[in-house]
Amino acid sequence: MSNPWRRAHRRALKNGxxxxxxxxxxxxxxTEIGLARRGCCCGSGCRHCPYQHESMSLADRAARGKQPSWLTADTAPAEPADVLFWSGGKDSFLALRALHREGLHPIVLLTTFYVATRIVAHQEIHIDAVIRQAEHLGLPLLGVPLHPGETYxxxxxxxxxxxxxxxxxxxxxLHLLHIREWRGVAFREFAADRGASLHFPVWGVPYDTLITDLEASGVTCxxxxVTEAxxxxxxVGERFDRxxxxxxxxxxxxxxxNGEFHTLVKVWEGAGPQGAVATTGAGPSHGTQCRGEGGSAAS
Incomplete structure (x- = not known):
C-alpha cells in the first residue's frame, strides 16, 4: 500500500x-531537495534526510531515524566487505561464524526493521537488541527502516x-529453496551493479552440525x-538448544x-565477543556462492 505523502513527495521532487x-x-x-540545499544534517530526524542522519546521536538514530544510517560507532571499512543480512537470530549468527572461519573480508551487519515500531520483522526483536549484539561483537551495523509504500x-x-x-x-x-531463488531474482541486478556475489555460507549444512556449532559458540539462544504452527x-523465552x-x-x-518460531541470540551472555565468533574447531564447510549475474560456483 502506497503512502499518500510518498506520492506527494515524488510529485514535489519531479517539480523541483x-x-x-x-x-x-x-x-x-x-523534500530531499529542500534538505539538500541546507548543506548539512540538522539533526532533527527529518523524513527525507539525505545525510543519513549524520548529526543525530546513535541513540536518536535508533529511536527515530527514518533513513538508512549507521547505528554503531563503527562504520564501513575502506576495503570491500561482506554485507551480512542480520536478523538477530540463530541462522544469521551461524552464518557470521562461518564468515569468520572463511576470514576473507571485513564484515558489515545490515538489519531491516519497521520504521514505526523499530521491530525486526518475524523475529519480533527491537532494534535496540540488535545494536547490543553488534556492539558486543565489535561489528558495524547498518540500520534500514522500512516504510509502507516503498519497496524492500x-x-x-x-x-x-x-x-x-x-x-x-x-x-x-539453510535449505528453503524458494527463499533462495527469490533472493537470486531480487538481488541479481543490484549485485551485478555493485560487482558483488550472493553467498550462502550455511546452505545445506545438516542440523546436527549447526546445533553443534551453536553450542560451541557458548552463547544463549x-x-x-512463535507462530500458530x-x-x-x-x-517465547524458551531456550533453543538440542x-x-x-x-x-x-x-x-x-x-x-518453515516460520514456526524465531530466535534471538544473546551474544552478550555466555561468551565474550571473540568466543562468540571463534574460528577454532570444526565448523560447517558447506555453503555456496552465486555471481550477481545469476551464474553459480561452489565456495
Missing amino acids: ESSYIDPQTGFHVF MDRIRAACKLVPGIARLVFGD EVSA AEGVVA AMMARLSGGIDPFGE
Whole structure:
C-alpha cells in the first residue's frame, strides 16, 4: 500500500520543489531537495534526510531515524566487505561464524526493521537488541527502516550506498529453496551493479552440525516469536538448544525453518565477543556462492 505523502513527495521532487503538504496531517514537509540545499544534517530526524542522519546521536538514530544510517560507532571499512543480512537470530549468527572461519573480508551487519515500531520483522526483536549484539561483537551495523509504500529493494539500495565496496551479499538461508531463488531474482541486478556475489555460507549444512556449532559458540539462544504452527509446543523465552529440537514433533521443523518460531541470540551472555565468533574447531564447510549475474560456483 502506497503512502499518500510518498506520492506527494515524488510529485514535489519531479517539480523541483523544496517542500510539500502532507495530505494526512496538513503539515509542510521538506523534500530531499529542500534538505539538500541546507548543506548539512540538522539533526532533527527529518523524513527525507539525505545525510543519513549524520548529526543525530546513535541513540536518536535508533529511536527515530527514518533513513538508512549507521547505528554503531563503527562504520564501513575502506576495503570491500561482506554485507551480512542480520536478523538477530540463530541462522544469521551461524552464518557470521562461518564468515569468520572463511576470514576473507571485513564484515558489515545490515538489519531491516519497521520504521514505526523499530521491530525486526518475524523475529519480533527491537532494534535496540540488535545494536547490543553488534556492539558486543565489535561489528558495524547498518540500520534500514522500512516504510509502507516503498519497496524492500529500494531501501536496500539506498542503505548500501553507505558501504563503499561490497564483496558479497551474505544470507543465513539453510535449505528453503524458494527463499533462495527469490533472493537470486531480487538481488541479481543490484549485485551485478555493485560487482558483488550472493553467498550462502550455511546452505545445506545438516542440523546436527549447526546445533553443534551453536553450542560451541557458548552463547544463549532464546525463542523470540512463535507462530500458530508451534503454539502450545514452543514458548517465547524458551531456550533453543538440542533438547528443544529433540522434543519437537507434529511437523514442526527442528530449526523453525518453515516460520514456526524465531530466535534471538544473546551474544552478550555466555561468551565474550571473540568466543562468540571463534574460528577454532570444526565448523560447517558447506555453503555456496552465486555471481550477481545469476551464474553459480561452489565456495
